[in-house]
Amino acid sequence: MKVIKLGGSLLEQPEALSALFQSLQQNDDDIVLVHGGGALVQQWLTTAGLQSEKVNGLRVSPEQHMLYIVGGLAGAANKTLMKQAITAGLKPIGLTLYEAGVLCAKQSENLGQVGVCQTSEATPGLLADLLMHGYLPIISSIGFGENGDWFNVNADDAAVAVAATYNADLLFITDVEAVLDGTGTPLSHLNSESIQQLTQAGVIKDGMEVKVRGALSAAKRLRRCVRIGSWNVMNNPFSGTQISE
Template identity: 90%
Template sequence: MKVIKLGGSLLEQPEALSALFQSLKQSDDEIVLVHGGGALVQQWLATAGLHSEKVNGLRVSPEPHMPYIVGGLAGAANKTLMKQAIAAGLKPIGLTLYEAGVLCAKQSESLGQVGVCQASEAVSGLISDLLAQGYLPIISSIGFSDSGDWFNVNADDAAVAVAAAYNADLLFITDVDAVLDGSGTPLSHLNSESIQELTRAGVIKDGMEVKVRGALSAAKRLRRCVRIGSWNVMNNPFSGTQISE
């Protein structure tokens, strides 16, 4: 099984999404998608006149904001992906982390309903059944506790939790083909040491630094390599950048 985490920016790139889903249609792998959608959530909150702030990259999610966050992620973002998947001839089904067997808990009172994923003792038979029937599970980063509390979960953390639960490979699909060195050449492999060196030199910075550090954290938690790249990594397992400890 492969778990693919889709970068939120791809929701605004229908051509890239179309290409991704076409490549998924041709793949023989069992695929599970996990996604966020921060830009869409921000738009919904602003339209509702609600002020939203982030702390260390996490969107503070007070309970009154949650209907908009859930609606944006599990609703509009999820169904946008389903729309593209259906157009490509796939059989998508939209889910939350709960249906995937991943339970969540509150990270801290100061962040409101921001959730962290808890270790799964048993995987959900639902995902296996859906894959066996040819469905493509598309999981939003909305989670629930065993008592029914809902949470806004960081999409990278959600993807790692799903991959860990099913002992699956993890791919971070984003809007770049690979991590680049100082001369603009794609890097095939990075580890903790080289990431630190390139970050210190200012080669890896801003949004790419966030992506790379997220992938490195995932590689450490999963104890296996994680790949960052565009939708092309589905067709070419040697494309993109491989991240290891």
């Protein structure tokens, strides 16, 4: 199984999404998609007249905001991806982390309904059945706890949790072909040491630094390499940037 985490920016790029799903249509691997959609959630909250703030990159999610957060992520964002997948001839099915066998819990009272994924040993169950019958699971980063509370989960963390639960490979699909060096040349491989060096030199910075550090954290947790790249990484295992410890 391969778990693909889709960067939120791709939701605003129909052509890139179309290319991704076309490549998935030609791929024989068991694929599971995990996505967020922060920009869409922010739009929904703003339209509703609700103030939203972030703490260390996490959106504070009070209970009164959750209708809009769930609607944006498990609703509009998820169904936008389903629409593109159906157009490409695939059989998508929208899920939350709960259906994928991943339970969540509250991270902190100060963050409201921001959730963290709990370690579990889920049986393949539903996902295995869906994959066997040719479905493409598309999982939003909305999670549930044992008592039914719903949570807004960081999408990167959600993807790592799904990959860890099913011992799957993990790919981070973004809007760039790879991590670039100081001359704009794609880097084929990075590890903890080279990431530290390039970050200190200002080569890896801003949004890319967040992506790289997230991939490095995932590689450490999964104890296997994680790849960052654009949609064409699906058909070319040598494209993108491989991140290891």
